[in-house]
Amino acid sequence: MKLQVKLALYNTLTKVAIILFTGLFILLSIEKISYNHIEMRLQNDEREILRSLSSKEISGYLSTQKVYTDYNILKEEFISIKPVEYKQVLHPSGRFTTEQREIDHNIQDYRVLSHRFNFDNHTYMLEIGVAIESVEELKSIIKKFTIVVLIIALVLTLVSDLVFTKFLLAPFYQIIDRKLIKVNDPMNFDYEKIKTTTQDFELLDDSISSLMKKISNLFILEKQFIANVSHELLTPISIISSRLENILLHEELSEGSENKMHASLKTLNRLKAIINSLLLISKVENNQYAKADMVMIAAVVMEIREELEDRIDEKQLIFTNNLKYIYSIQGNRPLMHTLLFNIINNSIKYNNPGGNITISDELNDDVYTITIADTGAGMEKKQIESAFNRFEKLDTDEKESYGLGLAIVKSITTFHGISIKINSVKGEGTSVTLIFNTPIPVQ
Amino acid sequence: MNVLIVEDEKGLALEVDEFLSHEGFTVEHARTKKSAEEKIFVNNYDFILLDLGLPDGDGFDLLKMLKGLDKREDAVIILTARGAVDDRVSGLEQGADDYLAKPFSLSELLARMHAITRRKHRLESNDISIKGLKINIQNRTVMFNDERINLTKKEFEILNYLVLNKNRVISRTNLTEHVWGDVLEINSDSNFVDVHVKNLRKKLSQFIPIDWFETVRSIGYRINI
Numbered sequence: 001m002k003l004q005v006k007l008a009l010y011n012t013l014t015k016v017a018i019i020l021f022t023g024l025f026i027l028l029s030i031e032k033i034s035y036n037h038i039e040m041r042l043q044n045d046e047r048e049i050l051r052s053l054s055s056k057e058i059s060g061y062l063s064t065q066k067v068y069t070d071y072n073i074l075k076e077e078f079i080s081i082k083p084v085e086y087k088q089v090l091h092p093s094g095r096f097t098t099e100q101r102e103i104d105h106n107i108q109d110y111r112v113l114s115h116r117f118n119f120d121n122h123t124y125m126l127e128i129g130v131a132i133e134s135v136e137e138l139k140s141i142i143k144k145f146t147i148v149v150l151i152i153a154l155v156l157t158l159v160s161d162l163v164f165t166k167f168l169l170a171p172f173y174q175i176i177d178r179k180l181i182k183v184n185d186p187m188n189f190d191y192e193k194i195k196t197t198t199q200d201f202e203l204l205d206d207s208i209s210s211l212m213k214k215i216s217n218l219f220i221l222e223k224q225f226i227a228n229v230s231h232e233l234l235t236p237i238s239i240i241s242s243r244l245e246n247i248l249l250h251e252e253l254s255e256g257s258e259n260k261m262h263a264s265l266k267t268l269n270r271l272k273a274i275i276n277s278l279l280l281i282s283k284v285e286n287n288q289y290a291k292a293d294m295v296m297i298a299a300v301v302m303e304i305r306e307e308l309e310d311r312i313d314e315k316q317l318i319f320t321n322n323l324k325y326i327y328s329i330q331g332n333r334p335l336m337h338t339l340l341f342n343i344i345n346n347s348i349k350y351n352n353p354g355g356n357i358t359i360s361d362e363l364n365d366d367v368y369t370i371t372i373a374d375t376g377a378g379m380e381k382k383q384i385e386s387a388f389n390r391f392e393k394l395d396t397d398e399k400e401s402y403g404l405g406l407a408i409v410k411s412i413t414t415f416h417g418i419s420i421k422i423n424s425v426k427g428e429g430t431s432v433t434l435i436f437n438t439p440i441p442v443q
Numbered sequence: 444m445n446v447l448i449v450e451d452e453k454g455l456a457l458e459v460d461e462f463l464s465h466e467g468f469t470v471e472h473a474r475t476k477k478s479a480e481e482k483i484f485v486n487n488y489d490f491i492l493l494d495l496g497l498p499d500g501d502g503f504d505l506l507k508m509l510k511g512l513d514k515r516e517d518a519v520i521i522l523t524a525r526g527a528v529d530d531r532v533s534g535l536e537q538g539a540d541d542y543l544a545k546p547f548s549l550s551e552l553l554a555r556m557h558a559i560t561r562r563k564h565r566l567e568s569n570d571i572s573i574k575g576l577k578i579n580i581q582n583r584t585v586m587f588n589d590e591r592i593n594l595t596k597k598e599f600e601i602l603n604y605l606v607l608n609k610n611r612v613i614s615r616t617n618l619t620e621h622v623w624g625d626v627l628e629i630n631s632d633s634n635f636v637d638v639h640v641k642n643l644r645k646k647l648s649q650f651i652p653i654d655w656f657e658t659v660r661s662i663g664y665r666i667n668i
Contacts, residue, residue, distance in 0.1 A: 238546035242458035
């Protein structure tokens with residue numbers, strides 16, 4: 001979930017909680033206050049009535065009618081006095097209840113004060129009631145009001161929070177976009193500060209910039225290192241190899257020494273191949289190659305097929321070229337050549353005599369894929385995973401494998417933005433698929 | 444023919460010197476850009492072997508200077524450890540005749556020098572004769588008594604390279620690199636060079652005995668003349 005949404009949600013939730021709490025609090029206290037108010041009135045009424053009991057009017061009424069009831073027009077208040085069982089001792093005050101009463105065929109909720117009193121050697125029950133409908137109405141109004149306020153507050157906070165956090169986080173996303181996502185090469189890093197008043201983002205911006213500075217310094221060091229390696233290692237190798245070649249010119253050399261010289265030359269050659277492969281990988285990874293050529297894939301495949309014809313014939317392989325499309329990519333031709341050469345060379349190297357190599361392609365929605373499939377030794381899942389690692393050698397009868405072929409392939413595909421997939425079944429064969437994601441119009 | 448080796452690495456310069464002197468070249472050295480400039484200015488050379496990374500400057504500057512001089516036909520072969528494709532391209536564009544990445548084999552250097560000589564001076568006779576075979580490098584044909592021996596491109600290249608480096612054992616690695624180029628991770632230990640040599644010998648032996656075409660066990664081949 002985005003920080004922006006999270007913050008908005010958090011704010012909304014806290015606001016909902018506060019409004020709910022205050023709403024409930026107001027609701028409860030309104031009930032309490034209005035009941036208190038009603039009860040005070042009822043008690044006043046009670047005292048009034050009890051005082052007026054002595055008046056002849058009511059006492060006379062009581063002695064004839066037994067039950068006295070009275071209410072006002074809207075039946076909001078009623079009073080009733082009726083005789084009940086005689087009791088000597090009485091509690092001095094009455095008690096309050098909330099009950100439903102039917103008065104004149106009209107049922108309403110009332111707050112009722114009941115009070116027993118002795119009068120003229122009889123015990124009477126005095127009940128004074130006040131309709132509490134108005135209180136309930138008030139409560140429901142407050143409820144509705146609370147809900148409306150709640151919804152409005154909710155919407156308002158959500159919207160305002162979203163807008164505000166968006167505004168607040170804008171520099172953050174700018175930093176992410178400009179300083180992290182769009183940076184392919186630390187050498188071309190944009191050190192210009194992103195405008196923000198938030199200190200935290202300034203800190204982030206500065207930290208990224210200083211990190212990039214360190215990384216690009218390391219890159220420069222690595223480039224220098226590569227240049228040094230190529231000069232400082234390859235020159236001595238060159239001297240030794242020339243020296244050995246010159247020694248071989250002397251005719252008095254014994255056959256044993258001559259063999260050893262040749263073996264040493266071969267070892268030197270291997271050393272040279274390893275250094276050159278590592279240099280190639282480093283240079284590709286450091287973007288030291290131009291992508292200035294339009295490379296036609298099918299033409300490169302044809303070229304490699306010609307170069308490798310001897311090896312294909314030697315193993316009596318059946319090479320099928322099923323390429324249907326003329327597809328070109330903007331890139332580095334020698335590198336693309338090396339890429340396809342290494343893949344096709346592997347499909348020869350790890351193939352069984354008399355096996356098949358099939359090259360096919362597909363074009364779907366501007367995405368071009370080329371698949372090089374062989375019927376060779378195949379790989380296990382674990383082997384596929386580590387196939388691109390440097391110096392990873394697969395079980396092979398071939399004596400000279402440096403384990404750098406696929407590492408070179410990997411670095412070249414990354415350099416050109418090509419995806420590579422390997423499917424393989426042990427003992428059945430391997431297929432390598434290159435997916436060219438960058439759409440380039442087909443000519 | 445005289446050669447100027449512009450190379451700051453003394454060890455390497457001496458080895459190249461020894462090898463080329465053995466092949467009959469007259470060799471001079473220059474270790475710095477400055478001394479090379481002086482020598483190039485004063486003398487004509489058939490070949491200048493030019494290292495790009497000199498202690499006091501870039502070898503490319505020497506190339507530019509040479510191209511600025513009148514009536515000079517010095518052939519320039521760039522020898523460098525930089526090995527970058529870009530360097531190769533710009534070297535050739537600026538008028539170098541060839542480019543060899545260090546480490547290179549001396550026999551390969553010799554082959555390149557021969558190729559340049561043939562190209563530059565259009566030798567009156569492009570034919571090399573050995574044991575009654577006439578090798579025409581220009582047309583890439585081999586004749587025996589006016590009868591053409593049909594060789595493939597690679598078979599011809601192998602024969603030509605071995606003849607050029609006659610009386611010397613040429614290893615399979617060396618031969619592979621010469622014929623197939625400096626392809627990374629090509630399997631130089633594989634015997635697929637042998638297949639071509641076998642076919643070549645078979646074709647030649649239909650015309651003449653080939654006891655001079657020697658297989659040196661576990662190393663490579665040698666043509667003895």
